[in-house]
Amino acid sequence: MRRVGLTGGIGCGKSRVAGLFASLGVPVLDADRITRELQEPGHELHAEIVRHFGPGLLDTRGRLDRGALRARVFAHPKERQALEALVHPAVHAELERRLRDLPDANGYALIVVPLLFEAGWEHEFDPVIVVDCEPEEQLERVTHRDGRTPAEVQAIMDCQLSPDERRRRGDRVITNNRTTTDEDLRRQVSDLHNQLRAVTGNG
Incomplete structure (x- = not known):
């Protein structure tokens, strides 16, 4: 397709x-929506982000504080690059998986x-x-x-x-x-x- x-x-x-x-x-597949899903607790991407950035970016429910993470990576370009290096491959792999299941x-x-x-x-x-x-x-x-x-x-x-x-x-x-x-x-x-x-x- x-x-x-x-x-x-x-x-x-x-x-x-x-x-x-x-x-x-x-x-239609939306990379942003997939990113949000993969950043939820229980997904490997979530664990990788916590390992890199530390548990201080988690809220009381164990979810990523997206506002705090966004502020951090926009203030530090190297941190933004590190986040993208984690997110892009994971989202790309999930897009490929979902594309295989789409109707033509x-x-x-x-x-x-x-x-x-x-x-x-x-x-x-x-x-x-x-x-x-x-x-x-x-x-x-x-x-x-x-x-x-x-x-x-x-x-x-x-x-x-x-x-x-x-x-x-x-x-x-x-x-x-x-x-x-x-x-x-x-x-x-x-x-x-x-x-x-x-x-x-x-x-």
């Missing part, structure tokens, strides 16, 4: 776009990977779709959505590729700016879905 990657900066609307593909019957109804599956280019996974997907919006819009959406300060959101954005670089490296772009209506977004997704189905012989 063809593997189509979906990526974009924080707050660009990847989940919304993925949901529209799913509404068209496309199997549409000829392709959509895999949402926020740090797709940063992880060096672009060659595993054809094509790579980039959800794009203006940085100012990203900042506004995430501060409103997550209750983070603009400085916290900007720190996350600074660790990601620039919008220009993502557009350059992507194969297709879905625009989701403040002027993009729901109808516009649905049309972009539908058009791209039809193109992908035609290429895979399911049109």
